[in-house]
Amino acid sequence: MQTIVIKIYGKPIGRGIRSIGKTKTNQVFVNHGNEYKKWMKLIQYEAVCTKLPADWNKEGVFDIEILFLLRRPNNHFVNSKRHNLIKKQFKDAAHISVPDLDNLEKPLLDGITKAKKIWVDDSHIFKKLSSKLYADYDAQIGAYISIQQIKPKRRENKQCQDSDI
Numbered sequence: 001m002q003t004i005v006i007k008i009y010g011k012p013i014g015r016g017i018r019s020i021g022k023t024k025t026n027q028v029f030v031n032h033g034n035e036y037k038k039w040m041k042l043i044q045y046e047a048v049c050t051k052l053p054a055d056w057n058k059e060g061v062f063d064i065e066i067l068f069l070l071r072r073p074n075n076h077f078v079n080s081k082r083h084n085l086i087k088k089q090f091k092d093a094a095h096i097s098v099p100d101l102d103n104l105e106k107p108l109l110d111g112i113t114k115a116k117k118i119w120v121d122d123s124h125i126f127k128k129l130s131s132k133l134y135a136d137y138d139a140q141i142g143a144y145i146s147i148q149q150i151k152p153k154r155r156e157n158k159q160c161q162d163s164d165i
């Protein structure tokens with residue numbers, strides 16, 4: 001099994017931010033905004049620049065882990081100047097506000113797919129574990145992806161066998 005890691009530094013932008021409209025010829029368009037477009041280009045750039053093992057198969061099956069580190073609100077710090085002195089009650093605070101985790105995942109996976117280097121399509125992802133946390137330092141903000149090429153094994157369920165059906 002082979003593993004690669006992609007680090008994307010910058011503010012993660014979720015798919016939920018967009019506006020919908022019509023052109024003069026009544027064609028529907030979706031505008032995700034400039035920040036979203038910059039984030040997508042950054043994802044694609046990092047995916048293209050990723051060094052792959054010689055026997056990497058982009059048509060393989062993948063197990064991925066994603067970690068999003070997001071900016072802490074100012075009230076998490078001892079003073080408003082963000083000197084990285086985090087108040088005790090916020091040190092291990094869970095990130096349970098917007099952006100939603102699923103909205104962060106979609107552009108990340110689509111950006112890697114558009115790079116056409118790591119995998120053919122994100123439908124080849126067999127297993128995924130994602131989380132979002134607050135970054136302790138602004139320099140940590142971004143997305144970290146560990147991608148492992150695997151050979152999936154079918155697990156037998158001992159409680160329910162085909163013969164029981």
